[in-house]
Amino acid sequence: MALFEYAYDVNTPVHPVSAPDYMPVEQLRALQLHRLQQLVQRCYEKVPLTRKRMDERGVRPEHIKTLKDIKLLPFMMKSDLRDEYPIGLAASPISEIARFQCSSGTTGKPICVANTWNDIRVWQEGTMRCLAMYGIRSNDVLQVSYGYGLFTGGLGLHYGGEGLGCAVLPTSAGNTDRQLMLMHDLGVTAIACTPSYFLRLIDEGQKKGIDFRRDMKLKHGIFGAEPWTQAMREKIEDLTGITAHDIYGLTEISGPGVAGDCPHRTGLHIFEDHFYPEIIDPDTLEPLPDGEEGELVFTTLTRTGMPMLRYRTRDLTRLSVNRCPCGRTIRTMDRINARSDDMLIVHGVNVFPSQIETALLSVHEVQPHYQIILTPTETMDKMEIKVEVTAECFSDDIKSLENLRKRVFSAVNRIIGLSPTITLVEPYSLPRSEGKIKRVMDLRKR
Ligand code: DLL
Numbered sequence: 001m002a003l004f005e006y007a008y009d010v011n012t013p014v015h016p017v018s019a020p021d022y023m024p025v026e027q028l029r030a031l032q033l034h035r036l037q038q039l040v041q042r043c044y045e046k047v048p049l050t051r052k053r054m055d056e057r058g059v060r061p062e063h064i065k066t067l068k069d070i071k072l073l074p075f076m077m078k079s080d081l082r083d084e085y086p087i088g089l090a091a092s093p094i095s096e097i098a099r100f101q102c103s104s105g106t107t108g109k110p111i112c113v114a115n116t117w118n119d120i121r122v123w124q125e126g127t128m129r130c131l132a133m134y135g136i137r138s139n140d141v142l143q144v145s146y147g148y149g150l151f152t153g154g155l156g157l158h159y160g161g162e163g164l165g166c167a168v169l170p171t172s173a174g175n176t177d178r179q180l181m182l183m184h185d186l187g188v189t190a191i192a193c194t195p196s197y198f199l200r201l202i203d204e205g206q207k208k209g210i211d212f213r214r215d216m217k218l219k220h221g222i223f224g225a226e227p228w229t230q231a232m233r234e235k236i237e238d239l240t241g242i243t244a245h246d247i248y249g250l251t252e253i254s255g256p257g258v259a260g261d262c263p264h265r266t267g268l269h270i271f272e273d274h275f276y277p278e279i280i281d282p283d284t285l286e287p288l289p290d291g292e293e294g295e296l297v298f299t300t301l302t303r304t305g306m307p308m309l310r311y312r313t314r315d316l317t318r319l320s321v322n323r324c325p326c327g328r329t330i331r332t333m334d335r336i337n338a339r340s341d342d343m344l345i346v347h348g349v350n351v352f353p354s355q356i357e358t359a360l361l362s363v364h365e366v367q368p369h370y371q372i373i374l375t376p377t378e379t380m381d382k383m384e385i386k387v388e389v390t391a392e393c394f395s396d397d398i399k400s401l402e403n404l405r406k407r408v409f410s411a412v413n414r415i416i417g418l419s420p421t422i423t424l425v426e427p428y429s430l431p432r433s434e435g436k437i438k439r440v441m442d443l444r445k446r
Pocket of ligand 1: 103104146152223224225227228246248249250252255256257313315336339345350
């Protein structure tokens with residue numbers, strides 16, 4: 001058999017799109033090395049920042065002789081995407097770019113990712129392989145309630161569902177009543193949304209007397225974009241009788257469909273023929289062996305638009321040592337529950353405290369002294385931002401104080417796209433330790 005042909009036995013109950021999941025390990029490693037060498041050559045030629053950093057280290061593409069040599073390469077980070085905004089890291093000319101997707105950066109500007117058609121197909125393959133792994137087939141009706149647009153959730157699952165031949169219902173996020181009505185009327189069997197939004201759907205459904213087991217045909221939930229616990233999974237499954245699957249991904253690497261869990265739930269299988277994973281110590285930046293926890297780093301082996309070499313995701317996890325009983329040869333990673341930076345994920349939206357600061361600085365009367373408080377409720381997490389305002393504001397009448405609160409809300413809402421509760425407080429009233437305000441009080445249990 002040719003080196004890069006996938007072994008696939010037509011008698012197995014596995015969906016054809018999943019064939020690469022079962023590639024013999026040696027063949028997989030050879031494929032990864034081949035792709036890595038091509039990628040490094042391409043980035044060296046086409047991405048000035050990468051070339052500069054490799055030159056500074058005295059590393060040339062031909063130095064990559066084994067997969068372990070990846071550690072010779074420089075890392076990439078979100079700050080590189082911000083500094084090279086919007087598409088300074090692209091390795092393809094604009095004539096080959098098919099679509100931009102964006103995600104929150106650490107400041108008011110988003111980070112922007114340029115995809116070629118090749119990249120969109122790879123991304124689609126990832127979501128198709130996830131859906132196939134969950135047992136979803138062409139007779140399923142898939143409701144996509146992730147947001148469509150710059151966020152990758154909606155379009156990612158949409159293309160995956162269409163690729164598998166499902167009947168796709170692109171509801172996007174919001175309008176809970178309509179979501180429930182269409183779910184019922186069209187006999188939806190699978191839904192893709194954030195786990196927190198699904199809890200909201202259950203809650204709103206209950207208020208209308210809807211019993212998911214009795215009234216809906218729903219069997220699968222495809223949940224990701226934010227951390228969620230085993231307890232949340234059990235709650236969802238108990239309340240509705242569906243199977244709650246985990247899907248992971250990030251805009252910089254493609255979108256949802258970088259990894260997902262199989263029915264054995266040993267972790268999330270990474271589609272490592274496209275997305276090469278490493279775990280590093282976030283302090284020393286040294287690679288760690290499989291089985292040890294650290295920061296997840298990805299190299300996009302097949303990406304052409306804006307490839308990422310050793311991209312530091314900031315997500316903390318570990319790679320599996322043991323083979324999963326499902327027979328897949330691609331490694332798994334533990335579910336993601338923590339990050340090594342200060343990014344918060346609220347209702348599936350990425351929020352950096354620095355964005356709140358940028359917003360507050362645009363409102364004259366407020367100080368950039370604030371505290372973000374995240375509390376769990378039965379359904380959605382609640383976000384409150386306490387902001388110190390000048391003493392004069394409190395001597396003004398109630399109406400102008402309310403007016404100021406509204407302006408702060410608009411400034412924050414414009415930058416993060418969420419609607420937190422804004423509470424204005426007196427100067428120096430927020431608790432400080434060593435003079436510093438604790439910026440984030442995350443009371444959600446993970
Ligand atoms: O959240 C892509 C996505 C959409 C994944 C829909 C799954 C479903 P970003 O907005 O760039 O992309 O955010 C990426 O979200 O680094 C993780 O911190 C977090 N994240 C994504 N999926 C999971 C998950 C999308 N299943 C960031 N569990 C990532 C925990 C997740 N965290």
